[in-house]
Amino acid sequence: MNALKNKRILIIGFVWPEPKSSAAGSRMMQLIAFFKENGGKIMFASTASESEFSEELYEVDRKQITLNCTSFDEFVSELQPDLVLFDRFMTEEQFGWRVAEHCPNALRMLDSEDLHCLREARRLTVLKNKPFNLNNDLAKREIASIYRCDVTLMVSEFEIELLQSHFKVPSFIMFYLPIWMGNETLNLPSFEERSDFMFIGNFLHAPNHDAVVYLKEKIWPLLFTKFPEAKMHIYGAYPTQKIKSLHEPKLNFYVHGRVDSSFEVISKARVLLAPIRFGAGIKGKLLEAMQFGTTSVTSEIGAEAMNGNFLWNGFITDSPEDFAEKAIELYQDKIIWVKAQQNGFEIIKNGFSKDLFKDSFKEFLTDKFKNLEKYRNKNFTGLLLIHHFLQSTKYMAKWIEEKNKA
Template structure:
C-alpha cells in the first residue's frame, strides 16, 4: 500500500508552478510528484493567474480560489483534506485560519522556499545601506506562520539553525528537505567541448536581478580587461528593461531572456558565474551547475548551506578582483576545471540525491498523522498565535468580503 493512499492533499500555491522559470517552480513540482508517487489525491489551488509557462499539472485537480471570500470555506469543507501544504508563508496567512476552522484535523505544512526575513534583511543592508536587522517586520509574520503550522520544510541547514538559535523555534516544527536531484546519467560535454560563461535565473527574484547588474557593472569590466576573448551569456525569465539594457555585444556581454532548457545552456557553458550579494535558501542555478558538470564561481551567500564539508565545485569569492581572476583561472585551466566538476558531483551525490530524503520525509509525515495532537500540545505558542490570528483575521476577512459586495 502506498504511503498516501486514500489521503487527500491540498496544496495552496503562491503561484502556479513554472519549473522552467525558477527553482521554486521545480521544488513545487518535486513535492507534487513525490505525493503522487505515494498514492495521494492532490488538489492544487491558487489565487494567482496562470501564465503560458505554468505547468499543466497532469493528474492533479486544479482550483482557482479567491482571497477574503467564503467560497474557499465551502471548497475546503467539501474537500476535507488530510494534509494542507502552504506554498510560502503568505498563503498560510491568507488561508491557514480557514483551514484550521473547517479542517481542524488536517496536518498543516509550510514550505518556506527560503527564509524571507533573512533575504530581506540582507537586501536592505546591501541596497539601502541599512544595518543588518533580522528582527524585521517580515520576521514577525514569517516566524508566526512557522509556529502556527505543524511542520515547516526547510531547504537550508543554515536557516534551520538560525530559526532554532535566534528565534527559538522548536526542532520538531522543522524538517530539512532541500531541492533534490534524481539519480540520472547525463551525457555531458567535456572541457574542450564547452565555451563561454553563463548565468541563469528568474529576474522577478531580486537577488538574481541584483547579481546580473553587479556582474555587468563591477565584475565583467575586470574580467574582460584581462581576458578579452571571454563571452558572457545571461538567461532568465521575466527580464526587466534594466536587465535587457545590459546587453552589449561590443563587450561580449549577451542577454538572451528565457531559456527553453536550463540543461542546454548550462551544460554547454564552461563556467557559471553567480555573484549573489543577498538572498537565502539554496540556489537552484548552482545545484543545476553541479548536476550538469559545470563548475561555478559564486559568493559566500551563493554557496551558503550547499556544500557542507565538501569542496566547492569551483571557487567562492566576495571580492570583485578575486572573483574575476578565479573565473578566468577556472575557465582556462583544464586540471582545476575537471577537479571542480568532480567536487560538484560529490556534493550532489552526498547532499542532494533524492534517495537521501524520501524515506525520512515519508516517516516524518507518518509520525505527524499518528501523533498530531501530541505535537500540537507541545506547541503552545503556535496554538496561542493561531487563536489570536484566527479571531483578528477572520473578522477582517469578513469585513473585506462584505465591503466587496457593495
C-alpha cells in the same frame, strides 16, 4: 506503512508552478511528484492566474480560489483534506485560519522555499546600507506562520539552525528537505567541448536581478580587460528593461532571456558566474550547474548551506577583483576545472540526491499523522498564535468581504 496512500492533499500555491522559470517552480513539481508517487490525491489551488508558462499538472485536480471570500470555506469544507501544504508563508496568512477553522484535523504544512526575513534583512543591508536586522517586520509575520503550522519544510540547514538559535523555533516543527536532484547518468560535454561564461535565473527574484547588474557593472569590466576573448551569456525568465539594457555585444556581454531547457545552456557553458550579494535558501542554478558538470564562481551567500564539508565546484569569493581572477583561472586551467567538476558531482551525490530524503520524509509524515494532537500540544506558542490569528484575521476578512459587496 505509507502514510500518504489515498490521503487528500490540498496545495495552496502562491503561483501556478513554472519549473522552467524558477527553482521554486521545480521545487513544487518535486513535491507534487512525491505525493503522487506515494498515493496521495492532490488538489492544487491558487489565487493567481495561470500563464502560458505554467506547468501542466497531470493527475492533479485544479481550483481557482479567491481571497477574502467564503467560497473557499465551502470548497475546503467539502474537500476535507488530510494535509494542506501552504506555498510560502503568505498563503498561510491568507488561508491558514480558514483551514484551521473548517478542517481542524488536517496536517498543516508550510513550504518555506527560503527564509524571507533573512533575504530581506540582507537586501536592506546591501542596497539600502541599513544595519543588519533579522528582527524585522517580515520576520514577525514569517516566524508566526512557522509556529502556526504543524511542520515547515526547510531547504537550508543553515536556516534551520538560525531559526532554532535566534527565534527559538522547536526542531520538531521543521523538516530539512532541500531541492533534490535525480540519479540519472547524463551525457555531458567535455572541457574542450564547452565554452563561455553564463548566468541563469528568474528576474522577478530580486537577488538574481541584483547579481546580474553587479556582474555587469563591477566584475565583467575587470574580467574582460584581462581576458578579452571571454563571452558572458545571461539567461532567465521575465528579464526587466534594466536587465535587457545590459546587453552589450562589443563587450561580449549577451542577454538572451528565457530558455526552454536549462540543461541545454548550462551544460554547454564552461563556468557559471553567480555573484549573489543577498538572498537565502539554496540556489537552484548552482545545483543544476553541478548536476550538468558546469563549474561555478559564486559568493559566500551563493554557496551558503550547499557544500557542507565538501569542496566547492569552483571558487567562492566576495571580492570583485578576486571573482574575476578566479573565473579566468577556472575557465583556462583544465586540471583545476576537472577537479572542480568532480567536487560538484560529490556535493550532489552526498547532499542532494533524492534517495537521501524520500524514506525519511515518509517516516516523518507517518509520525506526524499518527501523533498530530501530541505535537500540537507541545507547540503551545503555535496554539496561542492560531487562536488569536483566527479571531483577528477572520473578522478582518469578513469586513473586507462585506466591503467588496458594496
